[in-house]
Amino acid sequence: MSVLIIAEHNNSELNSSTLNTITAGTELGDVDVLVAGENCADVANAVAAINGVNKVLHADASHYGHHLAEELTPLILGLAENYEHILAPATNFGKNLAPRVAALLDVAQISDITEIVSSNTFIRPIYAGNALATVQALHAKKVITIRTVSFEAASEGGSAGVESISAGEQVGLSSFEGQELTVSERPDLATAKTVVSGGRGLGSKENFAIIEALADKLGAAVGASRAAVDAGYITNDKQVGQTGVVVAPDLYIAVGISGAAQHIAGMKDSKVIVAINKDPEAAIFNFADYGLVADLFDTVPEMTNSTKIS
Amino acid sequence: MKIIVPIKRVVDPYVSIRVKSDETGVDTGGVKMSMNPFDEIAVEEAVQLLEAGTATEVIAVTIADSSSDETLRSALAIGADRAIRINCETPLQPLSIAKVLKNIVEAEGAGLVIMGKQAIDNDNNQTGQMLSALLGWSQGTFISEQTIDGDTVKVTREIDNGLETLTLKLPAVLTTDLRLNEPRYIKLPNMMKAKKKPLDTKNFADYGIADDAITAGFTVQKVQEPPTRKAGIIVDSVAELIEKLRDEANVI
Numbered sequence A: 001m002s003v004l005i006i007a008e009h010n011n012s013e014l015n016s017s018t019l020n021t022i023t024a025g026t027e028l029g030d031v032d033v034l035v036a037g038e039n040c041a042d043v044a045n046a047v048a049a050i051n052g053v054n055k056v057l058h059a060d061a062s063h064y065g066h067h068l069a070e071e072l073t074p075l076i077l078g079l080a081e082n083y084e085h086i087l088a089p090a091t092n093f094g095k096n097l098a099p100r101v102a103a104l105l106d107v108a109q110i111s112d113i114t115e116i117v118s119s120n121t122f123i124r125p126i127y128a129g130n131a132l133a134t135v136q137a138l139h140a141k142k143v144i145t146i147r148t149v150s151f152e153a154a155s156e157g158g159s160a161g162v163e164s165i166s167a168g169e170q171v172g173l174s175s176f177e178g179q180e181l182t183v184s185e186r187p188d189l190a191t192a193k194t195v196v197s198g199g200r201g202l203g204s205k206e207n208f209a210i211i212e213a214l215a216d217k218l219g220a221a222v223g224a225s226r227a228a229v230d231a232g233y234i235t236n237d238k239q240v241g242q243t244g245v246v247v248a249p250d251l252y253i254a255v256g257i258s259g260a261a262q263h264i265a266g267m268k269d270s271k272v273i274v275a276i277n278k279d280p281e282a283a284i285f286n287f288a289d290y291g292l293v294a295d296l297f298d299t300v301p302e303m304t305n306s307t308k309i310s
Numbered sequence B: 001m002k003i004i005v006p007i008k009r010v011v012d013p014y015v016s017i018r019v020k021s022d023e024t025g026v027d028t029g030g031v032k033m034s035m036n037p038f039d040e041i042a043v044e045e046a047v048q049l050l051e052a053g054t055a056t057e058v059i060a061v062t063i064a065d066s067s068s069d070e071t072l073r074s075a076l077a078i079g080a081d082r083a084i085r086i087n088c089e090t091p092l093q094p095l096s097i098a099k100v101l102k103n104i105v106e107a108e109g110a111g112l113v114i115m116g117k118q119a120i121d122n123d124n125n126q127t128g129q130m131l132s133a134l135l136g137w138s139q140g141t142f143i144s145e146q147t148i149d150g151d152t153v154k155v156t157r158e159i160d161n162g163l164e165t166l167t168l169k170l171p172a173v174l175t176t177d178l179r180l181n182e183p184r185y186i187k188l189p190n191m192m193k194a195k196k197k198p199l200d201t202k203n204f205a206d207y208g209i210a211d212d213a214i215t216a217g218f219t220v221q222k223v224q225e226p227p228t229r230k231a232g233i234i235v236d237s238v239a240e241l242i243e244k245l246r247d248e249a250n251v252i
């Protein structure tokens, strides 16, 4: 059976979340990918070169440029009859769009799956990852969002055809005004091999530079707890957790973070977890492979300045 | 403009949950329950619009059994004008909730719905988008700011690499993110006042919904404990930490 994947991209580059979604899709059937945007032919061509892609559907129109859910939904509904599964990444892009599609198809959506058991049965975390539910979809058509860290990124090497499809009418319910994107030389938080996260223990925005310095030394992405984001130490897109970004790097270093369940939900699948916290009772130590009970203001700069890390 | 705020009673976020040994679900017996935190933010936002004179009435709605009455009372204590509980003994799935909400929104003639972006029990993050779709309205999800201006609302959304601003035509469905506001602390006099505010119990039929119109889209076959991480060690110094990360874990 066929699978339709909704690509996440910014009109010039494909978001890596699409690669993980393609891998999930290939477990279910033949994968077609919809690339809808404005002047996004480069993205369509890039998707065609990914292993496992059968066909790329490219829809170009100015009203798809900002990937508004109200605009993309009718386009996807028009394609839906050919597919048994419609997949999107469980990023803010996919979370915003997929339920709108599911509701108008009158089918359930299965959110944020971490494993595919069969074509209609999936595993997904609930209660901040404190339980794993095995759910069986009952509708013939399934709309699913994919937890990206649970599926490998598909590699390059394919040579699918790109088919242009006509754009729908503009819906016009919403319009894009602007965006404030975090610009950074550091690796992307969602896909970085190493993440250094800071919490309330940092105490101020100025002090948060300690985290950034260690991240730069390690070539790592910067993450944060909700408390650090709420206090304005760092931008919202860095929040790791149940209601933020889910990460699973090779190395996750939690600094001045207590280890609330909502934070753990976003990082406990990391390969190696390090906790630096001055409170020996902090819950984060229950999840850490290596714990250091110490003041972060001494130990983090010591680590950053160590000649043993190149 | 009438605002509808759908709310859900969930296991309190600061309670550790237990998976039932027969794998049928999560044990909620005797566990502290609260209003879903994102819904609390939604009620607060709606009440602020009421206080600013932008909204004329705020109605808190839930589709649940009578144990959710106290959750609706909390919404009334924050400042909602009245509450409606559609009696339903079994928890419904997001699409069904969205369908019931659609009929309530239409029956009330509401012009705005503000709701939580996700319930922290099932973590679905679907219902607001589904309701918006069924109503044919615009949607502003994961918002950290909103400004109503005539027949539009400008929203700032928390997205994966920062913030995005959209203008939505009203009516709209908005879903709240954590930074939208800080819900007020409920004072005792307001709790007392809330007891006198109207809380109506209704049935599906009152909104023209046939019982057989509400069907499940999936079944939960089992609920299991996640794998636990193996116990780690405490290191004594930065030097030892670096050595372990380099020579034992091979991650730096």
Ligand SMILES: Cc1cc2nc3c(=O)[nH]c(=O)nc-3n(C[C@H](O)[C@H](O)[C@H](O)COP(=O)(O)OP(=O)(O)OC[C@H]3O[C@@H](n4cnc5c(N)ncnc54)[C@H](O)[C@@H]3O)c2cc1C
Residues within 6 Å of the ligand: A198, A199, A200, A201, A202, A224, A225, A226, A227, A228, A239, A240, A241, A242, A243, A244, A245, A255, A256, A257, A258, A259, A260, A261, A262, A263, A266, A276, A277, A278, A279, A282, A294, A295, A296, A297, B013, B037, B038, B120
């Ligand atoms: C609906 C909801 C959703 C949520 N979603 C998320 C989410 O997605 N992600 C998330 O992270 N949280 C989330 N939270 C919040 C979560 O419950 C915690 O409040 C939050 O994670 C705490 O952040 P923290 O660990 O930085 O702060 P705290 O719990 O205050 O911990 C600070 C830690 O720093 C340590 N410390 C202080 N000073 C020093 C020092 N000098 N040296 C070393 N250590 C020091 C302290 O010992 C303490 O352990 C959510 C909460 C709710 C209700």
